[in-house]
Amino acid sequence: xxxxxxxxxxxxxxxxKDCGYDTPTPIQEQAIPYILMKRDVVGLAQTGTGxxxxxxxxxxxxxAGGRAKxxxxxxxxxxxxxxxxxxxxxxxxxxxKYSKLSKALLIGGSSMDDQIRILERGVDVLxxxxxxxxxxxxxxxxxxxxxxxxxxxxxxxxxxxxxxxxIEKICSLLPPLRQTMLFSATMPPEIRRLTTKFLSSPKxxxxxxxxxxxxxxxxxxxxADPRRKKELLHEIMVHEKxxxxxxxxxxxxxxxxxxxxxxKRGYDALALHGDMAQSHRTETLxxxxxxxxxxxxxxxxxxxxxxVVNVSxxxxxxxxNNPDDFVHRIGRTGRAGMTGRAxxxxxxxxxxxxxxxxxxxxxxxQVSDIGLGAHKQGExxxxxxxxxxxxxSASRSGHRPKARGRGAETRKEADPAIxxxxxxxxxxxxxxxxxxxxSERHIPAKKAHQPPHRKPxxxxxxxxxxxxxxxxxxxxxxxx
Ligand code: AMP
Numbered sequence: 052x053x054x055x056x057x058x059x060x061x062x063x064x065x066x067x068k069d070c071g072y073d074t075p076t077p078i079q080e081q082a083i084p085y086i087l088m089k090r091d092v093v094g095l096a097q098t099g100t101g102x103x104x105x106x107x108x109x110x111x112x113x114x115a116g117g118r119a120k121x122x123x124x125x126x127x128x129x130x131x132x133x134x135x136x137x138x139x140x141x142x143x144x145x146x147x148k149y150s151k152l153s154k155a156l157l158i159g160g161s162s163m164d165d166q167i168r169i170l171e172r173g174v175d176v177l178x179x180x181x182x183x184x185x186x187x188x189x190x191x192x193x194x195x196x197x198x199x200x201x202x203x204x205x206x207x208x209x210x211x212x213x214x215x216x217x218i219e220k221i222c223s224l225l226p227p228l229r230q231t232m233l234f235s236a237t238m239p240p241e242i243r244r245l246t247t248k249f250l251s252s253p254k255x256x257x258x259x260x261x262x263x264x265x266x267x268x269x270x271x272x273x274x275a276d277p278r279r280k281k282e283l284l285h286e287i288m289v290h291e292k293x294x295x296x297x298x299x300x301x302x303x304x305x306x307x308x309x310x311x312x313x314x315k316r317g318y319d320a321l322a323l324h325g326d327m328a329q330s331h332r333t334e335t336l337x338x339x340x341x342x343x344x345x346x347x348x349x350x351x352x353x354x355x356x357x358x359v360v361n362v363s364x365x366x367x368x369x370x371x372n373n374p375d376d377f378v379h380r381i382g383r384t385g386r387a388g389m390t391g392r393a394x395x396x397x398x399x400x401x402x403x404x405x406x407x408x409x410x411x412x413x414x415x416x417q418v419s420d421i422g423l424g425a426h427k428q429g430e431x432x433x434x435x436x437x438x439x440x441x442x443x444s445a446s447r448s449g450h451r452p453k454a455r456g457r458g459a460e461t462r463k464e465a466d467p468a469i470x471x472x473x474x475x476x477x478x479x480x481x482x483x484x485x486x487x488x489x490s491e492r493h494i495p496a497k498k499a500h501q502p503p504h505r506k507p508x509x510x511x512x513x514x515x516x517x518x519x520x521x522x523x524x525x526x527x528x529x530x531x
Pocket of ligand 1: 071098101357360
């Protein structure tokens with residue numbers, strides 16, 4: 052199918068052409084005709100499938116021609132996170148650039164007065180997070196009686212974030228005669244219930260079975276001593292050719308700590324989590340999106356829907372507690388036909404979570420020789436030499452040839468991670484004193500010299516015998 056076959060107006064076709072899109076993606080091909088027929092639609096699609104254009108393009112088509120009245124928006128898109136809402140608003144600007152539609156972005160952490168001013172002028176499309184929308188509604192700044200189109204995006208994320216009661220409340224405030232579209236990567240029973248309650252004979256379209264990982268992402272596990280996760284992460288980062296990476300932590304506090312730790316080692320890394328001021332969140336994400344920031348350490352606020360083109364790596368510093376979050380996190384890479392690599396740092400305590408993830412994605416994830424993976428394979432009598440932590444890493448399913456003897460020992464010597472562990476046990480004084488991680492051992496530097504373009508840092512106690520930064524590719528270092 053071609054875009055021409057969808058019957059979109061010349062203005063939209065021009066905008067699509069400007070984006071360089073050749074053909075509709077499968078979700079667009081399936082959903083757009085039904086949306087244009089004004090049918091309710093349930094779209095089972097992950098981010099990265101082009102689902103935003105899948106609902107944005109027909110909405111622009113349908114809204115063209117009408118006129119919005121003050122404080123009475125004509126359509127509403129609900130998004131679980133501010134970042135995703137902002138991204139949808141950008142899509143409206145992109146696809147609607149030749150159509151005269153107005154929009155308002157209502158998200159927390161931004162000036163309410165500005166948002167109210169825009170609402171007063173009348174908007175065609177309202178893109179909102181549930182909390183801010185209800186706030187403004189409660190204050191009488193919005194009337195929802197003119198909403199004819201509703202989109203609930205990332206419904207399963209809404210569920211995870213506890214927004215379902217808000218969604219139900221919002222739905223009950225809207226006119227019953229409307230078109231509703233709901234998009235979700237998975238369909239847990241609570242979301243199914245929502246579709247039954249608020250959608251009318253919806254057409255269900257699905258582009259990938261729920262909870263599958265993209266075939267364009269290579270996935271690895273690296274086993275760590277719980278006290279040495281940071282060192283292992285660094286070790287992997289040194290081995291991988293990283294262009295840019297999301298590093299996910301389960302707790303906001305750890306996001307900050309890890310970002311600081313990486314910065315001290317010369318990585319150009321910043322933190323992103325929900326406790327940060329919105330302006331700071333927007334600025335940080337903007338830097339990551341425009342390529343000026345290569346490493347984003349983040350909580351799951353960044354796991355869903357964020358579309359950053361060409362992300363080479365995702366690292367799970369912590370195994371996510373919810374198996375679906377694993378899918379969302381690693382879905383930040385391998386997008387739009389590009390390939391990506393996703394690493395998860397695992398401790399012995401995480402075994403059950405990994406089993407649940409593997410069951411969910413129906414894949415046995417490869418275990419890298421980096422970290423304790425070598426020990427694990429050694430235990431099974433596996434003697435094959437490995438270069439460590441690349442696509443050639445072994446499968447946990449134990450299909451590699453068994454041979455007892457020198458294998459595990461030899462690997463210990465060959466494995467850079469283990470060599471580092473050995474060196475770490477040397478009696479050298481620690482390079483840094485990290486109060487919060489005092490129990491962590493220090494890994495000495497591989498090289499003593501500083502590359503000429505690396506700016507000496509005040510927080511970098513470059514005593515010659517230390518400095519992970521020497522192993523860090525130049526593009527990952529802070530700009531001097
Ligand atoms: P989404 O799943 O909505 O986050 O979209 C993922 C990416 O696909 C975005 O960068 C879009 O710009 C891109 N995209 C959307 N539709 C198309 C298309 N028909 N052809 C190529 N890329 C597309």
